[in-house]
Amino acid sequence: MRTELLLVCLAVGVGTYLFRYLPTRFGATQRGAGEEPATELRGPLGAFLASVGVAAVAALLVAALVGVLEPPAAAAALTAGPLGPRSASALTAALGVAATLGVYRWRRDVAAATLLGAAAYGLAWWLVTGVAA
């Protein structure tokens, strides 16, 4: 295992564990009676942290979509189809996105939407490129 990877994982793992555990040690239960438990931090730092997770997922989504639109490995197979590689990968990605959106709206379930979205993409890829499984 690479040392750098090992150290990054350990630092993040220990930090995340402390985020989860330490509040149980330090007066976590001594808040005013009748007060709703806070589920979000307050103030500018709280607003930043509340948005940073959803922002990271949005950035990762755009990165992953760009990756699917420019796939070096699939490009050779895609040129075999009747469409050019660019329109073929855009069409298959659009179908995959539409299927994921549709399943999520229907089931409200991340795992089902992910798996059926990927399956729909595979099917679309097969139809567009004509490469058999």
Added chain:
Amino acid sequence: MRAPPTFPAGLAASAPIALAYFPVAVSFGVAAGKAGFTLAEAAFMSLVIYSGASQFLALALLAGGAAPLLAVVSLLAMNARHLLYAPALLRALGPRAATRRAWLWAYGLTDEVFATALGKVAPADAAWSERWQTGLSLGAYLAWASGTVVGAALGGGAFERFPVVDAALGFLLPALFLSLLLAMYERRHLPAVMAAALGFLLAAAFWGASTGILVGMLLGGLAGVLGAAGEGRSP
């Protein structure tokens, strides 16, 4: 109040989380394999970090060659929300709260475990125990770890002879991030999401994907601060 729930009851209660975690962990393992990480490295990440979305971010940053310290700070910023889960759970428990074994069950206090535990203890007469909480945490953890191993084994090129399956595996990540975004999204997140997407596209064009993700996160967080300030001013 009913008898305190047992460790096996906690394990059983983790089944819905485990069913949701397993396929997502498989996608993580596949993504790690495709990004050039070994099975041991992928399993290590899942066992030690054990935080879904931030592990995908770790893959993108480490595979993209981001500076390690920058990666650690970004990943911890993404996980800082976990600070609130134990206090919120203990507060909801009130007199039923116990923390003697918190060092053990708090390790598994993920978004979904927290939400499930909070739902379980919401009725004031619902019993809770640290054993039950440990079972809930462990079931989810095992599903995440085993899914990662299965995915990393598949992602190492096991499906190269089946191009359609390989293509479908390649779309697991966009589908996962889209579903996660839909699950997290509220109207107030719109500025953060737009800023993150634009920030990524601009920065990635010049400096590559991992810098693009960091810039997107940062701009998204700042947009969230500006949005919250704007809400505070309006009546």
